[in-house]
Amino acid sequence: MKPKKRNIAIQDTYGERFQNCWGCGPKNEQGLHLKTYPSEDGETCITQFEPDNQYTGGVPNNLFGGMIALVFDCHGTASAAWFAHKNKGLALTEETVIGRFITARLETDYKKPVPMDETITIRSSIEELSERKAIVRMKMEASGVVRAEARMVAVAVKDDM
Numbered sequence: 001m002k003p004k005k006r007n008i009a010i011q012d013t014y015g016e017r018f019q020n021c022w023g024c025g026p027k028n029e030q031g032l033h034l035k036t037y038p039s040e041d042g043e044t045c046i047t048q049f050e051p052d053n054q055y056t057g058g059v060p061n062n063l064f065g066g067m068i069a070l071v072f073d074c075h076g077t078a079s080a081a082w083f084a085h086k087n088k089g090l091a092l093t094e095e096t097v098i099g100r101f102i103t104a105r106l107e108t109d110y111k112k113p114v115p116m117d118e119t120i121t122i123r124s125s126i127e128e129l130s131e132r133k134a135i136v137r138m139k140m141e142a143s144g145v146v147r148a149e150a151r152m153v154a155v156a157v158k159d160d161m
């Protein structure tokens, strides 16, 4: 996978103990290093990547469904962390983001095949936010066409977990 890089990624601001995820952990040497960035107004988050050939599904040049869920998983939890951080009136800096979220539920709708020879874009928005729970909506697009959608319930990790 070739994640598209911009400025500071939300994953790069996670505390030390949360940076090992295979999908998006900066410290996982074998991992995919997916990166999530807030939009300028902070209302949405975006991740973009180009899949490597090895992640093909049963049909050549179509992305494997598990990878689609994986990208939603990592992008959704990062987005939840951002929306909770922003809700406290904070900006994204290189300091640790406030709150770290883990996936409790992930619903994925596979609408059209995801091609593997172009950039894939996933945007997220917040549907509901409380002290420990965030409901995140996501859309995955390629060539301006929505290929998959997801709804995630993410729960803030407690200090003693």
Ligand SMILES: CCCCCCCCCCCC(=O)SCCNC(=O)CCNC(=O)[C@H](O)C(C)(C)COP(=O)(O)OP(=O)(O)OC[C@H]1O[C@@H](n2cnc3c(N)ncnc32)[C@H](O)[C@@H]1OP(=O)(O)O
Binding pocket: 018, 021, 073, 074, 077, 100, 101, 102, 103, 104, 105, 130, 132, 133, 153, 155, 157, 161
């Ligand atoms: C240390 C390692 C850190 C590691 C942190 C690193 C994060 C990396 C993230 C990358 C993405 C992943 O792969 S995550 C990995 C896959 N996920 C997991 O392994 C999670 C396994 N599940 C759990 O550990 C637990 O079930 C939690 C933490 C998700 C929730 O348990 P809890 O802390 O007791 O929370 P609880 O009080 O029950 O619920 C809080 C609120 O969430 C709602 N809620 C809870 N579960 C669900 C659910 N399945 N579907 C809908 N809603 C739910 C409740 O109704 C409640 O809403 P209300 O009453 O308040 O309205």
